[in-house]
Amino acid sequence: MELRADRLERQLAGEPLRPVYLVAGGEPLLVQEAADAIRARAREEGYTEREVYDAEGSFDWNTLSRGMASLSLFASRRVFDLRLPTGKPGKDGSEAIREYCENPPPDTVLLITAQDWSKAHAGKWSEAIAKAGHFLPIYPLKTHELGDWLQRRLRGRGLVATPDAVQRLADRVEGNLLAAAQEVDKLALLVGTGRGAAAQAIDEAQMEQLVADSSRFDVFKLVDAALAGDAARAVRMLAALRAEGDQVAGLMPMVAKEVLALCALARAAESGNVMSAMRDARVWDSKQAMYRRAIERHPPSRWEAFVAECGAIDRAAKGRGGGDPWLRLERLLAAIADARARGLLAS
Structure with a gap:
């Protein structure tokens, strides 16, 4: 069944280990700690042998099935630790996992961990895991x-x-x-x-x-802060990036990409097709609400002005335009975050 991560320890303490677990999500620490809890419980129950497989690239899924079929000379209970970074096992992997779930070998636990997960990753293989064991989707904290x-x-x-x-x-x-x-x-x-x-x-x-200042800023979080309407946070993050030695010319490709995407979505919203446009643009489910709020904050004409300003900032950062590129980028982010700040672009 599908299990919430904060209930894992209670579930582990209240039942024998299931034959298969899937722990998947984009928050590495939470994925690691959930998997560690399962491994610790396995050791307590006498699963002393552990085999690790990295299922990426040209991984041969027959290796996994052969390993499961073989008998151990050293331990009667085993854990197969399968690392699936992308969360997508492919056709052969899906079939191998489904076959395992239909007839799991005795005294064996298959633990699958993935560092990425969304609805697009789900399929019959993950449904089979949820039926035979536990599926723990790990979502980033809000x-x-x-x-x-x-x-x-x-x-x-x-x-x-x-x-x-x-x-x-x-x-x-x-x-x-x-x-x-x-x-x-x-x-x-x-x-x-x-x-x-x-x-x-x-x-x-x-x-x-x-505590030390452990903030780790990057351009992705910078743009997200502006789209979420948090102008103060966006400005603070921009200052931190500047202090860390980043350059405006290096930040602008990502900023411009997001602004261009929002401009296209804003135009689509005028005809009532924004959700379809988001699906076509492959906007993650977790970001759709933030994108909708950003679109509602500004009309398409203003997003077009933001696109033009991105070009002007990029030229300034490369010495081919006027103005302080850091100040202009700060004003752009503030204007995106707060409609009341749009006048900053004209100053």
């Missing part, structure tokens, strides 16, 4: 979910923190869960665990002193 995730992780390390302190930590890590996990582990070492329920909570000032 901005409003990060605080609760951090609180749970802090409590798991014996720490308590005020809501303001947790928000400060969330601001620092900017959605980078690996950095967040490292910061929580560091806090456990610096502050100490096992302080008891009466221990004083870490406040915002302490958190500011204890």
Whole structure:
């Protein structure tokens, strides 16, 4: 069956291991920790032998089936750890997985992990896994979910923190869960665990002193912040990219690509075909709501103006146009994020 990741540990503790598990999603830390929990449970139940397969490129799926059919000389219980980076096993892989699920070998657990997942990845093979075992889709945390995730992780390390302190930590890590996990582990070492329920909570000032700035900005998050309507965050991220040594000329291809896509979608929205246009443009399901809000924020004519401004910024960044390219890009992002800021482009 399909299982929520936050219920995995309870499920593992309450039943014998299933013959097959699929853990798939675009958040590496969450995928890794879920898979680690399954492996740990397997060791507790005597699954002492583990074979690892990387199913990418020209992987021979017969290798997997032969391995499952063979008897082990060293252990009666085995874990087959199959890495499927793209989340797409192909025709041969799908058939091999379905055959396994129909008649799983005894004393064997097949653990499949994938670093990418969406509805487009699903098929009869994943349905077979959900029927014979458990499927855990791992979705990236939304901005409003990060605080609760951090609180749970802090409590798991014996720490308590005020809501303001947790928000400060969330601001620092900017959605980078690996950095967040490292910061929580560091806090456990610096502050100490096992302080008891009466221990004083870490406040915002302490958190500011204890954590490093672990934000990891890139142009994809930069554009997403602008499309989501968060002008302040977009401007802050742009400043961080500049401080890290990025150049406007290197950022503009991605910015222009997204603006061009939104311009085309805005035109399609006028005829009421925006959802069809999104499917044709292969916009991820997780981004469609953000794209719709961005389209509703500006008419097609303004998106056309944004496209023209992208060209002007690119020329300025390459020394073939006037104006400060960093300032012009900052104003463009602010205008995309907030319709009230559109006058900045004319100044």
